[in-house]
Amino acid sequence: MLIVSPSIAIAETELVERFLRADGPGGQHVNRTESAVELRFDVLNSPSLPDEVRARLLARSDRRLTSEGVLVIQARRFRDQARNRDDVRERLVEVIRGALVAPKKRVATKPSRASKERRLVGKQQRGKIKQTRSRDWSHE
Structure with a gap:
């Protein structure tokens, strides 16, 4: 039994493990042992998971x-x-625990009048700076 949370426990029969040969360090022995593990969990048909999860x-x-x-x-x-x-x-438990918490709904907001004004003033200032640069180049 794999305990995910107080309300969710996954039976061993739902987990399918397969052992593979791992790459990486290990010397001559690595070619003979199957130390890597592949775990398969049927999310769609699992009776252990609540519908929203x-x-x-x-x-x-x-x-x-x-x-x-x-x-x-x-x-x-x-x-x-x-x-x-x-x-x-x-890692399976971490993935399922990540799905336990419902994501927060985003509340759409509008920029305030003051922030719009600051943005426009900043744009005007940058535009003036660029205008002075273009005049300097035209004299030469």
Whole structure:
């Protein structure tokens, strides 16, 4: 059981792990051991996720999410399989926890009259500076 929050726990049967050969350092032994871990979690069909969390996860433009709604996370940071398994599970929990909080709605605002005035005054000042530059060049 993978505990995400007090209200969300994911059963081990929902997680599909695959072990791969990792690239990187490790000497001769690296060619024989499958220390990298690929974790697949079916976001679309998971009974453990509330509907709003599922919708937020699927709405993300995450390249790790397949078109079938499966989240694929790989871990190959460490040389041994157990640490990579822990790492990939922690990363899955972080992704789901990120979707627990609803994003704040943006409140549309208008610039104040004073800020518009300051902007226009600044534009006039910059324009005058540029006008004086162009006159200097025309005399020569």
